[in-house]
Structures are given as C-alpha cells and as structure tokens.
Amino acid sequence: METKTFSENPPAAAGSLKERQRQERVELILEAAEEVMAEKGYYEMSMDEIAARVGIAKGTIYLHFPGKEDLFIALFKRGLTSFLSGIARIASQPLSATERLKLILMQAYDEHRKKQSQVFMAVFSGGNMRKETVLKQLQMREYLKELASYISKILEDGKATGEFDGSIQTSVMLTAFLSLLNRPHYEEMLGEASFSAEELADQVGRVYLHGISGK
Amino acid sequence: METKTFSENPPAAAGSLKERQRQERVELILEAAEEVMAEKGYYEMSMDEIAARVGIAKGTIYLHFPGKEDLFIALFKRGLTSFLSGIARIASQPLSATERLKLILMQAYDEHRKKQSQVFMAVFSGGNMRKETVLKQLQMREYLKELASYISKILEDGKATGEFDGSIQTSVMLTAFLSLLNRPHYEEMLGEASFSAEELADQVGRVYLHGISGK
Amino acid sequence: METKTFSENPPAAAGSLKERQRQERVELILEAAEEVMAEKGYYEMSMDEIAARVGIAKGTIYLHFPGKEDLFIALFKRGLTSFLSGIARIASQPLSATERLKLILMQAYDEHRKKQSQVFMAVFSGGNMRKETVLKQLQMREYLKELASYISKILEDGKATGEFDGSIQTSVMLTAFLSLLNRPHYEEMLGEASFSAEELADQVGRVYLHGISGK
C-alpha cells in the first residue's frame, strides 16, 4: 500500500536514496524517542535528549515531525501498528479462539516488545497525556478500532463455536481483555515476584477464560 | 499552676473555628486539584490554575502544602484512603467472597468516586509521574499494600471455602482484579456506549469469576 | 532627653506602662533582627524568622516598623548609636589622640559588639544593600557624619599637638581609619589564625600610626 504522494520536491523524484536515508532518520528518532519515553514518560522526554541520543541536532527532529506531540503520535502509531501486525498474524492463524487469545496475551507480555507496548499502553491507561492531544488525532481512533475489531472478531468466533459464553456482551469481554493486556506493574509496587511472560500469560489466560471460581 | 486544658496550642486541635476553616480550605484545594488532575494529569496541573479554580491566591496553596508533589501525594492518599475505607467496609461484611468482590467492583465503577479513583489509578497505571516521586513516599506503598491485603484476604477466603480455584496463584488473581478495577476508558475511545456501574460490575464480575468460556 | 511628643492616643497619656512595654517589644525585635542579620545578611533575613525568634506574630513587627527596610534602618541606627556612644566616651577622655584612636580600634574589634558593628559595617562596605535604600534615609548621613566628626576631631587634635602628621589630609586619615575599623574577615577566607581584639588593635594601630616602614 503506502502510495506516498509526497514527492513533489523540485530536485528529483525523491528517488530511493534520499528517501531511504530519510526513513532511516525517522526510524532512529523514533527509536530514541521510544527509549526516552519508556524511561521517563512523555513529559520528561525532552527533544534535546532525543536528539542527543540519535546524535543529530534538535532542529532536525522538526524536519521530520512538526512537534513533540506529533512525534509522540508517530511513536504511538508505530507501537500500535507493530502490535497490530502481531495480532493480525495471530488472528489469522487456524487456531481456536482460545488459542489465539492466549497467543495475544503472550505477545503483550513479551519483554521484547515491552517498550513499544509501553508507549501505547500509556495512552490506554490514561492520565499520561492530555486527552485532547491523543484524541484529536482521529487516525488513532482508527488504529484502536482496528485492534478492537481483531479481538472482537476472535471473541465472536469463540462465541460461534461455543468456546465462549454467548451471554456475555462482546464489548465487555473486549474491555476486560484489553485491561488484562497491560502487563501489570503493581508487581513492582507490591514487591511481588515477577513472572515470566509465559507463566503470566498462562495464568492470566486461565483467569480470563475460566474465571477464578472453583468448579 | 498552669492548668492547661486540652486545646490551647495553635498547631494541633486549635479549637474548632480556625481548624474547621483550615480543613475547609484544604478540602477546597484538594477538590480543585483533583479536578485539574483528572482533566489534565499531573504535569499540566498548574498551581496557578488550582488557585484560580478555588478562587484564592497561589501563595495560599503553599500555606497548606509544601509543594506541588506534596499536594499530589495528599490527593493520592485522599483518593486511596477513601477507596480503602469503602473496601474495608465491604471486606468486613458477612458475605461470600464472591459477593464482596462484586461490591468492590461496583464501588470502583461508581461514577461518584470516579475522579478520586482516577488520581490513584493514575499512579497504578504508571507513566504518569516520575516514579521516584511516588515511590519515594513510603507511606504510599503502605497504603497500596493495605489495599492489596484486603483483596488478597477475600481471595484467600474464597479459596478456603472452595468458592475460588485454589490452583491459581493469589497474586495473579489479585493482579488481574486490580487491572479490572480501573474503569476502562477504551469505551470512550472506541465510541462504545457506556454501561452503568451496576451493569459493568455485573458483567466484568462474571468474566472475572467464571471466565468467558462457555460451559 | 528623649522628649517624645508622640503620645496623642485617646486612651491615656500613654503613660509609662504601655510605653515601656512597647519599647521592650521594639528592643526584642531589634535584637532578634540583629541576630538574623548577622547570621544571614539583609536579604536572607525574613520577617517570619524574626517574628518567630521573638515569639510574636509577623504582623506585630509592622506595628513597630513600617517595613523591612525601616527595620533595617533602625537596626543600623541602633548599632551606630551604640558604637557612637562608645566613641563619644572615648573621645572625651583626657588621653592623647593616639591613645584614643587605639581605644576606638579596640572597641571596633571587640567581639562583644561584633553583631552590632556588623550591621552598620555592612553598610559601609557596600554591596550589601540597595544603595538608595540606605542613602534615601537622610538621618543616616547625619549619624555617619557624627561618627566622622568625632574621629576627625581626634585626628585634628593629634595634628595640633604634633602627634600626627599635619601634611596628610584629615579626610584621608579618616577614610583609612574607617577602612581599618571593619574587622577583617579575610582571615577566615585565607585560613589565617585569628587574633584577639587586643592583639589586632595593637598591631593595626601600629601600622596606622607608624606605617609599615622600617625606620
């Protein structure tokens, strides 16, 4: 897809050399921003520090992003997109709905993607940014809806096959699932031992699927 | 001689007039701060705006709180304490563990307490503040542990009576429960219709207790 | 002397009870202010701290002094007056000009009066306060002139008796003498051992009187 129609610059067709370099730059910036964001959160992420980590001048960031908020939005989209692509892959696998949900949990808890998740989970869990900032960006909604629809689809699938309880509203199931996705950090606050991604996914999966009730 | 009665020193229970007024002021400030905090989050909550909303001078806030962080801490404690008192009441009722959890969910989703919850939920969900700020305050940990212990107690009770599945770790149950407590705002993001507190509590409660699986 | 014509208050002739108490208050405030001033200097001397040290309310200070500057002025006058009375006593003694100067030096270096001296020496050595603050107060000039005149008188006396060199202008002698009066604190900066008041007065006196030249 990605039919970019931006190449109107005089010099050339913005071939692939320049463009590739440009994309690289953007990528580096996002990576650094992600790092800082994960370490310090939105408000303590300074453009200076990002630039410094990339090794470019502060002004250069503004060549690629109109402002700090926009950089964050990009970060968010990137994280979500990456997450989504994983979800999409999982969603399309010929597995039971149950299996697919478990895989998604595992992906969410995966340390590897942690930083990226952190960025958009931060938005989910609220309080982290001016809400307008985030919501004003309509595209974000679209991405979120896409995420929601993938999961809803799985939930509906499950209902159809009888795997899941048809009497519970899908939106509630979805909501609860999303809540559980955000790898909890109460652990650290409460001083509990951390679980591995697998363990956590397994146990949380059991709660989500079968509840905490004894039979 | 010096037959001092019990209320002559200014700092402590200084009669009731001054002290009452003082408490009122503090309350007003906290209320305004809570509002701003809920609207904009910690970093965009400015002392100026709080003062303006209360209708007092900026300096007055500093008569009651040493600084912005302390004001936040107070806010946090206030929210958590209020929440905790509800939890404590519920926890002590002669109800089944299951019933008690449901009541707690209802309390958490109650619109009335929403803003207060938001403040300390914000801390839960992280990213909102410099972690040091929050964690340096040891009492906070204590309060959080108290919350955790109330809920853990109920969970253990349930396990003992056979209501809950003894093969799932209490810490996981707890973690999942806390995650679900935070009234989800994906709703608004996803444009879904909101549920009432009762409905939400009921449905989420079902998921938490019995899972989403069909029988 | 002190023929105060301020007693026009309705209640009474502002007898001596009220007035005495009033003077006591003023004295206590000045004492505390002097202390703080000596410890922290003008700008870090806060009305709050002074009030706290006296054990009165901040507002009460304003019943006796129109403002911080005025309090300082009073402090200055008090120190200078006290110093002056010493000078006056010394000046009037039937001693040689030389002896009298030595006594003045000793008084200046006397640890006992240190705090009081510090206050007005601070003005001398400049930089400590907005110059206008000090100079706007014309009376200060008068007091300073009085100090200058006492010393000039001694210097002239000395010239008359041949004790002092008539070819050096009195104003220079005066200026140099005043400079030497301010007990130096380079000592502490330079890490030198401090002298006692006597030693210092003696040695500085020798320099001032006979110069550092070998004969």
Place this chain on the structure above:
Amino acid sequence: METKTFSENPPAAAGSLKERQRQERVELILEAAEEVMAEKGYYEMSMDEIAARVGIAKGTIYLHFPGKEDLFIALFKRGLTSFLSGIARIASQPLSATERLKLILMQAYDEHRKKQSQVFMAVFSGGNMRKETVLKQLQMREYLKELASYISKILEDGKATGEFDGSIQTSVMLTAFLSLLNRPHYEEMLGEASFSAEELADQVGRVYLHGISGK
C-alpha cells in the same frame, strides 16, 4: 576523504567564528551583569534585567551559565583575575617593595577597573552573599590565596631589604593593606570631595607606609 583540519569539534576551539561570537556573548552578559551587580548587589540583580540590558532573551543567559550563582562566580573570577593579572605584572617589576605597593594601590583605585573590583570586593566585605555560595567554590579560595601571596611576597621582600618593619606580622600588614585596597565610598556618604586615583593612592600610601604620626 574527510580531510578534517584541526578544528572541527563544536565544544572545543570550534574554529574561530562561532567561538568568537560565543565569547562575545559571554562577555556582553558579564558586562551587563557586572553593571547590575555594581548598582544593586547580588540579590537585586535579576536575570531578567541582565538579559534586557544585553538585549537578549532570558533563556540565552542559561546557554552560557548554568544559573545565577554560576554567573556570579564567573563575574567574581573575571574581576579577580583581571585584578590579579595587574598585580602580577606589578609584582614582577624591578621596583622597590614600596613602589610596588603604591602601584597596586593605584590600580585598585583606578576608576576604570572600579566595577570589576566592586564585584570581588563585595565578596571580601561579606554580607553580600550566602557565604556557602561563595566559599563552596574552592577555586575562589585559590584565587584569593594567590592575591594574598603576591602581596605577602612584596611585604616579605620589603622586610628583607629593610624597607619594612620586621617586627610587624606580615599577616597584619596584609590584612591592613587589603582593607585599604577597597576604595572607600564613605566619601560619597560623607559628601567629601573625591580624590583622583593618584592622589588617593599617594596619600593612602603614605599612611600605610609611614603612619599618620608626625615624626
């Protein structure tokens, strides 16, 4: 190819264009600060006013100095260094100790250097700043000691040649000399006519060297 010449790194001797401009800016700021400092003292020297006088934005100052204190320290060092360089030149001249002291006095009284002297004299005369501020900066001590050592050296020289009285402690001589260095402003307070630097140096020199005693 990258035929880098010897001056490509920004931080260090970055060529001469940028660096020169930078030094100019720093110089302008220091000059303005010096002015304000001389007029109002440390506490009433506001960053705003300095910026305004230079004609730059407030933030720009912080590009060159980490904070107000540091700006002051720089000011102090600058004044003292400048003064010291003069002293060093004088001290090394093949003149009698007496002559050298006179030259130093002249330099100190020179109107031209007045403002610069004022800054570090302000530190000398104390009261002007939180003592910690100044003394915490160890280098300051070093500079002061260097000044003291230059003068002590001259004094010792004089004693060795018999010019000066060997029975007076060098530290006292030094202390007295430093006191006299601070061009007295009692003049202005006392309304006396000011002397020219030469006259003043000459007369004060006579006092310092030979004392005020008539033979």
Place this chain on the structure above:
DNA sequence: GATGAATGAGCATTCATTCAT
C-alpha cells in the same frame, strides 16, 4: 493592640519551537 491567613508581585529556571547560517 495582636494575630497569622491571605495576597500577589517577583524571580530563577526549563524547554518546545524557530530560523539565520
């Protein structure tokens, strides 16, 4: 008279954003 809570102007400092080079 006292009090001390309230005021609000003033200040140092930060940082996203701009723009001349």
Place this chain on the structure above:
DNA sequence: CATGAATGAATGCTCATTCAT
C-alpha cells in the same frame, strides 16, 4: 538539508505586606 543558538511563554515557589478577626 542540517544545525544549534536564541527565544519567551510558562511554571513552581518565596516573602514582604495587608487586613479581617
């Protein structure tokens, strides 16, 4: 294009002064 010096609005905080009680 890239740079990074410059900007200036915004913010937390202090403290002399006022005034209702």
